[in-house]
Amino acid sequence: MRVLLIEDDEGTAAYVVRVLERIGAEIEHCRDLASGLNAALTAPCDVLILDRMLPDGEGLDLIARLREAAVEAPVLMLSALGSASHRVDGLERGADDYLPKPFEPAELIARVKALARRAGQQAHPAIMVSGDIELHVKARTAHRAGKSLALSPKEFDLLKYFFEHEGVTVTREMLLRDVWGMNFDPQTNVVDVNVSRLRRKLEEGFDGAVLRTVRGEGYLFGAAA
Amino acid sequence: MNFWRASSHLRLAAYFAALLTASGMIVFGATYFAIAASSKNTLRQLVDIDLAGLVELYAVEGVEGLEQRIGDRLKLRPAQGAEAFYLFADGEGAILAGNLPDWPDGARLDSSLFEATFPGPDGPVRVVGRATILRGDYGLLVARSEEVRRAALAQLRAVFALGTLLTLLAAGAGGWWIARRFHRRVETINDACQAVRDGDMERRAPGAERPDEIGLMALNVNQMLDRIETLLTIQKQTTDQLAHELRTPLTRLAGQLTALEADLPEGETSRARDEIRRLTALLDSLLDLSAMQAQTGDARGLAEFDLSALAYSMGDIYEASAEAAGVALSVEAEAAVMVRGDAQQFARLIANLLDNALKFSPEGGSVRLTVAPGPRLTVGDDGPGVPEALREKVFERFSRGQPGDAPGHGLGLALVRAIAERHGLSARIADSPRGALFVISA
Numbered sequence: 001m002r003v004l005l006i007e008d009d010e011g012t013a014a015y016v017v018r019v020l021e022r023i024g025a026e027i028e029h030c031r032d033l034a035s036g037l038n039a040a041l042t043a044p045c046d047v048l049i050l051d052r053m054l055p056d057g058e059g060l061d062l063i064a065r066l067r068e069a070a071v072e073a074p075v076l077m078l079s080a081l082g083s084a085s086h087r088v089d090g091l092e093r094g095a096d097d098y099l100p101k102p103f104e105p106a107e108l109i110a111r112v113k114a115l116a117r118r119a120g121q122q123a124h125p126a127i128m129v130s131g132d133i134e135l136h137v138k139a140r141t142a143h144r145a146g147k148s149l150a151l152s153p154k155e156f157d158l159l160k161y162f163f164e165h166e167g168v169t170v171t172r173e174m175l176l177r178d179v180w181g182m183n184f185d186p187q188t189n190v191v192d193v194n195v196s197r198l199r200r201k202l203e204e205g206f207d208g209a210v211l212r213t214v215r216g217e218g219y220l221f222g223a224a225a
Numbered sequence: 226m227n228f229w230r231a232s233s234h235l236r237l238a239a240y241f242a243a244l245l246t247a248s249g250m251i252v253f254g255a256t257y258f259a260i261a262a263s264s265k266n267t268l269r270q271l272v273d274i275d276l277a278g279l280v281e282l283y284a285v286e287g288v289e290g291l292e293q294r295i296g297d298r299l300k301l302r303p304a305q306g307a308e309a310f311y312l313f314a315d316g317e318g319a320i321l322a323g324n325l326p327d328w329p330d331g332a333r334l335d336s337s338l339f340e341a342t343f344p345g346p347d348g349p350v351r352v353v354g355r356a357t358i359l360r361g362d363y364g365l366l367v368a369r370s371e372e373v374r375r376a377a378l379a380q381l382r383a384v385f386a387l388g389t390l391l392t393l394l395a396a397g398a399g400g401w402w403i404a405r406r407f408h409r410r411v412e413t414i415n416d417a418c419q420a421v422r423d424g425d426m427e428r429r430a431p432g433a434e435r436p437d438e439i440g441l442m443a444l445n446v447n448q449m450l451d452r453i454e455t456l457l458t459i460q461k462q463t464t465d466q467l468a469h470e471l472r473t474p475l476t477r478l479a480g481q482l483t484a485l486e487a488d489l490p491e492g493e494t495s496r497a498r499d500e501i502r503r504l505t506a507l508l509d510s511l512l513d514l515s516a517m518q519a520q521t522g523d524a525r526g527l528a529e530f531d532l533s534a535l536a537y538s539m540g541d542i543y544e545a546s547a548e549a550a551g552v553a554l555s556v557e558a559e560a561a562v563m564v565r566g567d568a569q570q571f572a573r574l575i576a577n578l579l580d581n582a583l584k585f586s587p588e589g590g591s592v593r594l595t596v597a598p599g600p601r602l603t604v605g606d607d608g609p610g611v612p613e614a615l616r617e618k619v620f621e622r623f624s625r626g627q628p629g630d631a632p633g634h635g636l637g638l639a640l641v642r643a644i645a646e647r648h649g650l651s652a653r654i655a656d657s658p659r660g661a662l663f664v665i666s667a
Contacts, residue, residue, distance in 0.1 A: 009473055015480025053469060080472035081465060082505075083512055084569060100509075102476040102501055105483050154541055180542055183569050184513075185506065186576045188583070193545035216495060 001025045001116055004045040006036035006062070007078065008054050012101065016049060016078070019105040020112065032056045040071050046116045050095075052079040063094040074115040078103070084183045106169060106217030113168045128163045130222055133202070133210060135163050144206050154179070155198050162211065162221035171218035195219055234404040241400030242393055249392040253385040260381060264374045268307060268353050269338060275309070276355050276367040283359050288321065291365070295322040308370040310343055310352060316362035323366070332356045334364050343368065351375065410439045414446055424525035426454050460519055464512050471508055475501055510636040514622070517570070517643040527648075530568040533558035536596045539575040543583070551588035554579075558596035566648045574644045575602070577637040578663050582606035585661070600650070601666040610661045616654040641665075 003025045007013045017027050028045070030036040033056045040048060048066070052059040063075055074096040079086065082100025090098040096118075097111050128135040132145045140156050142149040151159065158179050162170070172191040176182045192213075199211045212220045283291045295311045312323035312332075320327065331341045336357045342349045354368025410432060417430035429450060430443040479501055482494045540556035547554035564571070575594070582592040585608030593605045611619060618624050620642040623635040638652075645652040645665050655664045 009477070011477030011480055012473065015476060015483060018480065018483055080469040080476075082468060082472060082509060083516060085516065100505075101472040102479045102505055104479070104498070104502075152541070154538075180538075182572055182576070184573045184576075185509075186573075186580060188546060188580045190542050190546050190576075193549045194542065197545045197548075216498070 001047070001112075002043070002045040003027045003047050003049060003112065004036065004039055004073075005029045005049045006031075006033065006054065006059065007049070007051045008032065009051070012051075012078075016108065019108050022105075023109055023113070025112070033059070033062050037062060037065060037069075040066055040073070041069055044071075045073050046119065047112050048073045048075045049078050049112070050075055052077060052081055052090075060090060060093045060095065067094065072119075074119050076111055076115055078108075087183055104171075104217070106214070107171050107173065110169045110171045110174060110218060114165055114170070114174065117165070117168060128160070130163060130166055131208070131210060132206075135160060144202065149201055151198070151201060154194075155201065158194065158198055159202070162219070166222045167220070169214050169218045169220050174218070234408040235401065237404040237407075238397060238400035241404070242397035245396035245400075246389060246393045250389055253389060257378070257381060257385060261378055264377070265353070265371075268369050268371065268374060271307065272338070272353060272355050272367050272369050275369075276357065276365070279311075279365060279367065280357065280359065283363075283365070288361075288363065292322040299324050307373055308345070308350065310350075310354065310366070310368040310370070312356075312364070312366040314364045316364075321363075325366070328364070328366070332366055332368075334358045340371075341368075345370070407439070411442075414439075414443050417443075417450070418446060421450050421453070422522055424523040426450075426457065457519065460515075464515060468508065468512055472505070475505060507636070510640065511622075514636060514640055514643050517640065517647050521643075521647050522649075523647075526567055527565050528568075529563050529565050530571075532562045532564045532571065532600055532602065533560060533596050535568060535571055536575060536594055536602070539572060539579065540594055543576075543579045546583060547592060550583055550586070552583060552586045553591040554583075554594070555591065556594045556596075558594075559598060562596050562598050562600050564600050564648070570644045570647065574641050574665065575604075577641050578604040578665075581637060581663075582608070582661070585609065590660075599667055601664065603655075603662060603664050605657060605662040606660040608660045610657065610659070611654050619654070620652060 001024070003020055005013060005016055005027055007016065007029070008031050013029055013031075017029065020027055028039055028043070030039050033054050036050070048071075050059040050062060059077065059079070066073075066075070075094070077090045077095040077098045078101065079090070079098070080101045087098045087100070096115055099107065099111055124137065126137055128137065134143045136142070137160065140153070142151055142156065142159055158175070161175065161179050173185065175191050175195070176185065195211070195213075202210055210221060214220050279291060279294065282294055286294075291313055295313055298309065299311065310323070310325055312325045312328065313321045314323075314328060315321060318328060325343060329341055329343060331339055332354060333339065334356050336355060338353065338355050340351070340353055343352050344350075351371045352368040353371055354366060356364060356366040359365055413432065414430040417428050420428035429447045432440055433443040433447050434440065435443075479498070482497055482501075486494055536558045537556055540554060544554055579592065579594065582604050583606075586592055586606045587608065590607030592607075593603075595601075595603045595605075620638050622639045624638070641663075642652040650665055650667055652663065652665050655662045
């Protein structure tokens, strides 16, 4: 995976490089908008990580210029401007994801992987399969080993999200934002208890774990779990 | 437009018209009475001159001469002006000359002026006259008709009445027009203030360059709005800079922890990471709180949403948490209570209230979320409740129920109140037979 990082703070850039090297990403680092735009036009990348407050301007302004130049790589904003309104602003102006600083290594890896995956994904299939679990997207039903699973509408959405991120660790923040549409972090463990409930329905009475909690990081769904 | 403000400028116009009409009526009235008095005086002088002439004639030419002259004068009836009446009679009352059938009542022979009604050729005629006794016990009467003068005065009255009516109309229309212009200019300033209050920070009142007091008012309002805008910009810049200056070193710190982790056993840095997480959450909440408070009254970004649906969806998310805590969570919302607001902020408000209620509810208890039109949202629990004296304090920043309580940074309920107030609602704790009852209402 090729990642283009546009970040002027050396400490933060070193952190991002160190974390992404763990997943074998190849990283090109630019320190301002001008060189970043140049790099994006010269060599294609899978994910673009962009800071907001850069020496030669606002990172968000670069997105429109990239899209004009037909650079379609997904953009992850990485910013010290982290309030709910900043995040909404960033997503409205074309960012594909918005990660406020400071961030956890696992959070960054999950977001980058999710973006790279989404970019390579085809149209949503009508039936999704993982191991012995089947998901009928239109009918909104799920089966495991031929037996129907009794899921609430939200549990179905949660499971579908896990299917879409099979093999990738998803974090609590991603679930809150994408499944429940909440752009703030409730101070309690609402995500954990909802995931445990889904896990019980998926695993009780069946053979083999499919949903694993990755300590301090999030959840991993798939046959490998 | 507000009815009272609209009618206040009409009231102003009515006062103006009434004042102008009243002053017009005073001028008209004074003129009328002066003309009435002076025309009466002229008539009296005419009578006196006539009578004096005839008395002199009698002295020179005697009874025959006077008879002759009265006869001449009666032949010469004036085409215009005051018609004349004469009566010349002897001591027994026999009429010697004149155009009256007999001596009229009220015409005393003491040379004083009298007013009376005489029978004229075309009906009764009001007159002013004087009668006197001549040497030899003859009586002489001279009178002039008041009819022409009265007709002129009546005409004058009609003209004045018409004039008054026209003044009333003109003053009313003029007053209305002036008041409306005034009202409109004030209204443009009000509009500008309202627009800024609703979040359009760049809006300014027009007409600040005009050199009158409304222009000055617009100028003052605009300078005040400039100042508010500057302060808000500074507030935003300060919080943005604060966020940047604190988040950047925290990020570097997290990066250094990551570098250390390579050489340390797993989990060794987790407490340091927890501290970074807690510090970040605190910073976020503080900045959100101040942003929310700065947004109070700002209508931008608000849209209609279904609070009932949101309550059910929040209940759905928290049901698993309630179940894990052994608490029964119920949601009772009337169908489609629509609210104009920021749905994300309301979700956060409900989340914070539910977090709080679940934190204090004992196992086997219940937490009840209700939504009713108004809007009125309540969250009740079976916990220990909040003593009367602390019911305001819990909404303050960094206040905690009891020392050593469940996790949280003491900003949850402060955020609840800030979100309620940003939407023109209040957040309070109401009396309840059991536990605490949080009420969000208008």
